[in-house]
Amino acid sequence: xxxxxxxxxxxxxxxxxxxxxxxxxxxxxxxxxxxxxxxxxxxxxxxxxxxxxxxxxxxxxxxxxxxxxxxxxxxxxxxxxxxxxxxxxxxxxxxxxxxxxxxxxxxxxxxxxxxxxxxxxxxxxxxxxxxxxxxxxxxxxxxxxxxxxxxxxxxxxxxxxxxxxxxxxxxxxxxxxxxxxxxxxxxxxxxxxxxxxxxxxxxxxxxxxxxxxxxxxxxxxxxxxxxxxxxxxxxxxxxxxxxxxxxxxxxxxxxxxxxxxxxxxxxxxxxxxxxxxxxxxxxxxxxxxxxxxxxxxxxxxxxxxxxxxxxxxxxxxxxx
Amino acid sequence: xxxxxxxxxxxxxxxxxxxxxxxxxxxxxxxxxxxxxxxxxxxxxxxxxxxxxxxxxxxxxxxxxxxxxxxxxxxxxxxxxxxxxxxxxxxxxxxxxxxxxxxxxxxxxxxxxxxxxxxxxxxxxxxxxxxxxxxxxxxxxxxxxxxxxxxxxxxxxxxxxxxxxxxxxxxxxxxxxxxxxxxxxxxxxxxxxxxxxxxxxxxxxxxxxxxxxxxxxxxxxxxxxxxxxxxxxxxxxxxxxxxxxxxxxxxxxxxxxxxxxxxxxxxxxxxxxxxxxxxxxxxxxxxxxxxxxxxxxxxxxxxxxxxxxxxxxxxxxxxxxxxxxxxxxxxxxxxxxxxxxxxxxxxxxxxxxxxxxxxxxxxxxxxxxxxxxxxxxxxxxxxxxxxxxxxxxxxxxxxxxxxxxxxxxxxxxxxxxxxxxxxxxxxxxxxxxxxxxxxxxxxxxxxxxxxxxxxxxxxxxxxxxxxxxxxxxxxxxxxxxxxxxxxxxxxxxxxxxxxxxxxxxxxxxxxxxxxxxxxxxxxxxxxxxxxxxxxxxxxxxxxx
Amino acid sequence: xxxxxxxxxxxxxxxxxxxxxxxxxxxxxxxxxxxxxxxxxxxxxxxxxxxxxxxxxxxxxxxxxxxxxxxxxxxxxxxxxxxxxxxxxxxxxxxxxxxxxxxxxxxxxxxxxxxxxxxxxxxxxxxx
Numbered sequence: 001x002x003x004x005x006x007x008x009x010x011x012x013x014x015x016x017x018x019x020x021x022x023x024x025x026x027x028x029x030x031x032x033x034x035x036x037x038x039x040x041x042x043x044x045x046x047x048x049x050x051x052x053x054x055x056x057x058x059x060x061x062x063x064x065x066x067x068x069x070x071x072x073x074x075x076x077x078x079x080x081x082x083x084x085x086x087x088x089x090x091x092x093x094x095x096x097x098x099x100x101x102x103x104x105x106x107x108x109x110x111x112x113x114x115x116x117x118x119x120x121x122x123x124x125x126x127x128x129x130x131x132x133x134x135x136x137x138x139x140x141x142x143x144x145x146x147x148x149x150x151x152x153x154x155x156x157x158x159x160x161x162x163x164x165x166x167x168x169x170x171x172x173x174x175x176x177x178x179x180x181x182x183x184x185x186x187x188x189x190x191x192x193x194x195x196x197x198x199x200x201x202x203x204x205x206x207x208x209x210x211x212x213x214x215x216x217x218x219x220x221x222x223x224x225x226x227x228x229x230x231x232x233x234x235x236x237x238x239x240x241x242x243x244x245x246x247x248x249x250x251x252x253x254x255x256x257x258x259x260x261x262x263x264x265x266x267x268x269x270x271x272x273x274x275x276x277x278x279x280x281x282x283x284x285x286x287x288x289x290x291x292x293x294x295x296x297x298x299x300x301x302x303x304x305x306x307x308x309x310x311x312x313x314x315x316x317x318x319x320x
Numbered sequence: 321x322x323x324x325x326x327x328x329x330x331x332x333x334x335x336x337x338x339x340x341x342x343x344x345x346x347x348x349x350x351x352x353x354x355x356x357x358x359x360x361x362x363x364x365x366x367x368x369x370x371x372x373x374x375x376x377x378x379x380x381x382x383x384x385x386x387x388x389x390x391x392x393x394x395x396x397x398x399x400x401x402x403x404x405x406x407x408x409x410x411x412x413x414x415x416x417x418x419x420x421x422x423x424x425x426x427x428x429x430x431x432x433x434x435x436x437x438x439x440x441x442x443x444x445x446x447x448x449x450x451x452x453x454x455x456x457x458x459x460x461x462x463x464x465x466x467x468x469x470x471x472x473x474x475x476x477x478x479x480x481x482x483x484x485x486x487x488x489x490x491x492x493x494x495x496x497x498x499x500x501x502x503x504x505x506x507x508x509x510x511x512x513x514x515x516x517x518x519x520x521x522x523x524x525x526x527x528x529x530x531x532x533x534x535x536x537x538x539x540x541x542x543x544x545x546x547x548x549x550x551x552x553x554x555x556x557x558x559x560x561x562x563x564x565x566x567x568x569x570x571x572x573x574x575x576x577x578x579x580x581x582x583x584x585x586x587x588x589x590x591x592x593x594x595x596x597x598x599x600x601x602x603x604x605x606x607x608x609x610x611x612x613x614x615x616x617x618x619x620x621x622x623x624x625x626x627x628x629x630x631x632x633x634x635x636x637x638x639x640x641x642x643x644x645x646x647x648x649x650x651x652x653x654x655x656x657x658x659x660x661x662x663x664x665x666x667x668x669x670x671x672x673x674x675x676x677x678x679x680x681x682x683x684x685x686x687x688x689x690x691x692x693x694x695x696x697x698x699x700x701x702x703x704x705x706x707x708x709x710x711x712x713x714x715x716x717x718x719x720x721x722x723x724x725x726x727x728x729x730x731x732x733x734x735x736x737x738x739x740x741x742x743x744x745x746x747x748x749x750x751x752x753x754x755x756x757x758x759x760x761x762x763x764x765x766x767x768x769x770x771x772x773x774x775x776x777x778x779x780x781x782x783x784x785x786x787x788x789x790x791x792x793x794x795x796x797x798x799x800x801x802x803x804x805x806x807x808x809x810x811x812x813x814x815x816x817x818x819x820x821x822x823x824x825x826x827x828x829x830x831x832x833x834x835x836x837x838x839x840x841x842x843x844x845x846x847x848x849x850x851x852x853x854x855x856x857x858x859x860x861x862x863x864x
Numbered sequence: 865x866x867x868x869x870x871x872x873x874x875x876x877x878x879x880x881x882x883x884x885x886x887x888x889x890x891x892x893x894x895x896x897x898x899x900x901x902x903x904x905x906x907x908x909x910x911x912x913x914x915x916x917x918x919x920x921x922x923x924x925x926x927x928x929x930x931x932x933x934x935x936x937x938x939x940x941x942x943x944x945x946x947x948x949x950x951x952x953x954x955x956x957x958x959x960x961x962x963x964x965x966x967x968x969x970x971x972x973x974x975x976x977x978x979x980x981x982x983x984x985x986x987x988x989x990x991x992x
Contacts (some may be wrong), residue, residue, distance in 0.1 A: 034404065038661050040501060041657070049696075050739075053702065083491065083492055088492075092336075092428070095786075095790035097787075127892040179338040180418055183340065183433045183439075184344065184436060184442065212917075218972050263412055268405055269497075277660075277692040279691055280661065286664050288665070297608050301607075304538040
């Protein structure tokens, strides 16, 4: 392989993967080391109190009382974006809020597509390729289309690849076109989107426009995995570009907001049950603070309190 | 429909401002009337032993910060990020999706982008990035980081006292990022260099000294109860006795001190006393723990703990079996999520006398309060009403069309949503919910929580309360609602003003008031008015 | 509060290191492209490297040409030779699906739908 090929195909991926693994573990352990002083669940549904009170099925997970209910709440956040599902938009002229699910839709579309695409990429990393990877790929590509202006033949469209692009474009456009979103978007928000777009666009180009030799790609992946990178490959420039985007994204990951993927599991408003009155939460760094105790209070208000004693500690209506 | 009313309200306009990230990184220090809080009084700072006590003024150029203030802030931040996982995680994982942006009632009402929860957090996050993250150190403002300057401190004081810690944004955030938590920590940081808000500190200092936020001496509390029993006798003809500081009672009753004094609270207070009398409850009130709320919670961990300890101490001293809490918002956020955690030995000490709460009238065990031993009055009343232990004449509330305002803290910090509705439906014939986006966990704040009830923040409060007022207006126009209930003392202080400002002919009160209204007492005289003196029967026209 | 840490570590290690563990477990870590059966003839219809990357396009071309346009002749770009468009032309040199086609397809996880309709050498052998 050429010098550039070795750099982009071997050195950079190794460095990026190293930064990714060490960085993510470092961040995760750092979070884990922080104390959780209080149980600050955000309750989004009826609490468990009197057993006969109307508590809907979803209330159990929006305001979980037990451990498994909390786990289901977390799973719903991670896999279904439950909180985002509730999104509303406030309309000033009508002074009302209406349900809006676009962000939920495109957000969910992006994340599920990304997961499917990642699983599809397992075909390069796993040998032999297991049945579920092939099955997901077939399912994903069950649509065959023929667009004569684009391709002379019928091709299988990988739905998630295109959804990924559509969702990313929406997420980008909303930051540019919507005034509120434009106001608070930082450069780092765009960087993450551009890196992902780079990965997705080069990937789609390889699939639909400029095919590359996938056996070589797999040989590279297998060699990297075994810490024995092959030296005889002639990798396509487009694949190199794809790999470069992926490596950059991996190395950028631990320092960026992309850590939300791990962080959501640590969010104390979501991962704790709403039972602090039934089970006392202990603050590990709690320390005593001196207040005014009864004796001091009594000294300060002796006259008032003695008079109350004379009344027999009871207040009665005045005799008219 | 609403635009017309807007014109009536003099000069009311929501100026929606948009900008970009560079503008947001520049600190806003313009102190506009109605939006900035007054500086704490020296006497309160000294009384509470706060660091760097001094006289200073928000409008002054020089806030007389301690010489090494920057170092203190950075060190405190480092300490807090280790002490609060919420802080570090919330600083790190926000993706700025914007789901929270128009959930904040202050943003809706002011149009100021720095009132979007994401940007409010960003005010602190930009500093965190600069001093605690690699990317912020290397890339500076391109990573959204900025230098800590005195202007940043002023901006914090301005905007972290424009957040009522209502947690509405946290419900919608896909990661549960809770701006209330961020605001609390930012206030903790400010407190570490001697910057506190006047209103919270007056109340907190009063509470430490006298046992209640209003600063009533024990004699004042007793007098207040005296007036209440006199009023009750006048209206119902029933003689009731209220035990105060009575040792050996079964239940200690604790309620926010606003109930002893302030206007619409008063009827709720009478309500408690009438119901306890009618049930023959063995309870006592206390002059030492005469306050359920805790304004220290809006200042710092230490002041909150100072105030919080009284209830368990008093429970132990009086030897009660469990504690019943009145209608209050932030009080219940604390009682539910913080109380037993704050308390160290005082809790263990109190456990010597406290037992798992059991309703003496119905025998119901309050399993969900088995550790803290503290039961919400609405849980208690729901249980009582379910077992039909009170004689209720619903028609006594027929002059009212009732709606319920879910107070932020008990809706999103506790999950008490069905109890008030069950209670209200058991005692009123006409109950209507506000639209879905304004109730339950999506409830809008009254605009005055977390120390923002201060007079100097009037404009902010009225703007922040706009979504709530508009939801009330909707049910008023649709169903003729003329009475809003809320189980929160701050609401009872804030909402009447709010309704007046928005020119809504609706009155406001606690939930228990309506229960007492409808309750038929043993030996009562003929009733032709409710507790407020309004005639029964005819639909009540409330004056604007 | 260790539960989130454990959950994240399990997911992270499970996902990121899954290929390494999986390949080690089934004994194929670092597996290179398996040896293909050597075809019988002198040369393929086009350059072999080009064929390995583009045979699917060529086969689709053939299919469309035969079915849509009735064209049965293919002229090699590389060598200028004429060939009859038919899978049997392939089978003349590539005598085994299992030993030739499937090797690469299995390696890269590709499931072509050719054999849903067409016969392949092994099947022909069976019904001879």
